[in-house]
Amino acid sequence: MQFDPQDTYIKPTEHYQTYDDGRELDLLYFIHNDPDIENMRGNPLRILDAIDDFARTREYLMNIGRDKGRIIGDLIREIRPRVMVELGGYVGYSTILLAHLHRQCGGSHYYTLEQSPEFAAVLLSLVDLAGLSSFVTVLVGEASRTLQRLQANGTLSSIDLLFLDHNPEAHLPDLKLCESLNLVNDSNVVIANNGMAIQHREYWGGGRARRDDGYTKYIRGSVEWRREAFRFEQWQKEWFRGNNSDVLPTLSGKPTRQIDSFGYTSQPTETYPKTDITYGYDGNPNLVYDTSFVRCFDPTGLEVSLLAKISYKVWC
Numbered sequence: 508m509q510f511d512p513q514d515t516y517i518k519p520t521e522h523y524q525t526y527d528d529g530r531e532l533d534l535l536y537f538i539h540n541d542p543d544i545e546n547m548r549g550n551p552l553r554i555l556d557a558i559d560d561f562a563r564t565r566e567y568l569m570n571i572g573r574d575k576g577r578i579i580g581d582l583i584r585e586i587r588p589r590v591m592v593e594l595g596g597y598v599g600y601s602t603i604l605l606a607h608l609h610r611q612c613g614g615s616h617y618y619t620l621e622q623s624p625e626f627a628a629v630l631l632s633l634v635d636l637a638g639l640s641s642f643v644t645v646l647v648g649e650a651s652r653t654l655q656r657l658q659a660n661g662t663l664s665s666i667d668l669l670f671l672d673h674n675p676e677a678h679l680p681d682l683k684l685c686e687s688l689n690l691v692n693d694s695n696v697v698i699a700n701n702g703m704a705i706q707h708r709e710y711w712g713g714g715r716a717r718r719d720d721g722y723t724k725y726i727r728g729s730v731e732w733r734r735e736a737f738r739f740e741q742w743q744k745e746w747f748r749g750n751n752s753d754v755l756p757t758l759s760g761k762p763t764r765q766i767d768s769f770g771y772t773s774q775p776t777e778t779y780p781k782t783d784i785t786y787g788y789d790g791n792p793n794l795v796y797d798t799s800f801v802r803c804f805d806p807t808g809l810e811v812s813l814l815a816k817i818s819y820k821v822w823c
């Protein structure tokens with residue numbers, strides 16, 4: 508598919524803030540000041556048009572955009588998930604687009620998790636305007652805490668389609684959390700908006716590179732490799748439990764190669780820093796992922812990719 512230039516969002520540049528500078532509230536005013544506001548009520552597609560219009564003419568918004576939305580939408584039509592969970596709802600573009608389709612395809616509920624209370628307020632307001640509030644639950648707070656709470660109180664027992672679109676550095680720990688809590692298993696599908704690394708320098712004008720902290724390697728690695736890493740993590744946790752230190756010494760015979768290949772540290776030296784992963788969930792190294800990169804366009808017209816994991820299998 509070719510990108511239609513008419514769909515292009517304003518391109519963000521390296522030197523300017525690209526979110527959380529008031530533009531999210533500006534979007535809400537933009538929509539509510541639209542002379543067509545009455546026709547937007549209960550009309551998800553009309554609201555998506557208005558959000559696109561804002562991002563093309565006023566300020567860039569970090570939405571998935573039409574092309575990625577189309578690809579995930581096709582998957583929803585194909586697999587017809589019952590429960591969908593999105594990590595990183597932002598102002599609601601993907602939530603409105605995907606939940607609308609999910610409902611049309613017979614889905615039972617859509618949970619969208621957003622860390623920022625301000626973004627979540629905009630998200631909630633637009634979900635309500637779209638007439639989706641009985642189908643969509645907006646949950647404010649850090650995704651890992653919300654997931655643990657939903658699992659513990661029995662709200663969530665399985666996620667048929669999980670869409671990771673929050674902080675790329677949290678993709679791996681949060682996927683492992685879902686594995687450990689058995690929220691994803693052999694019949695579930697995960698999609699990550701996480702395959703941008705190749706072109707990311709170009710995207711940000713040659714400056715920042717984006718890290719995914721091992722997510723891609725984890726789900727594309729072999730079971731043997733993940734099991735070895737798992738054993739290392741267990742050892743690492745034991746070590747921190749038994750020693751009052753913030754660094755881990757290199758001990759001869761320890762599988763240090765796995766640390767590097769997982770991207771836990773960029774220092775292949777004498778010590779390893781204590782990381783959040785040290786305290787994180789272990790995941791399930793016995794799951795086999797059938798993964799694929801799907802080429803698509805970012806709403807600024809940049810060719811990127813989505814990383815889809817199409818079902819798990821348990822390796823014995």
Ligand SMILES: C[S@@+](CC[C@H](N)C(=O)[O-])C[C@H]1O[C@@H](n2cnc3c(N)ncnc32)[C@H](O)[C@@H]1O
Pocket residue numbers: 569570571572594595596597598599600601602620621622623626648649650651672673674677
């Ligand atoms: C790229 S935006 C999501 C865009 C949205 N999915 C869309 O296409 O319309 C990422 C969002 O994830 C949120 N976020 C980042 N880290 C998070 C975390 N740990 N838990 C929940 N939300 C998080 C950010 O506040 C931001 O709103």
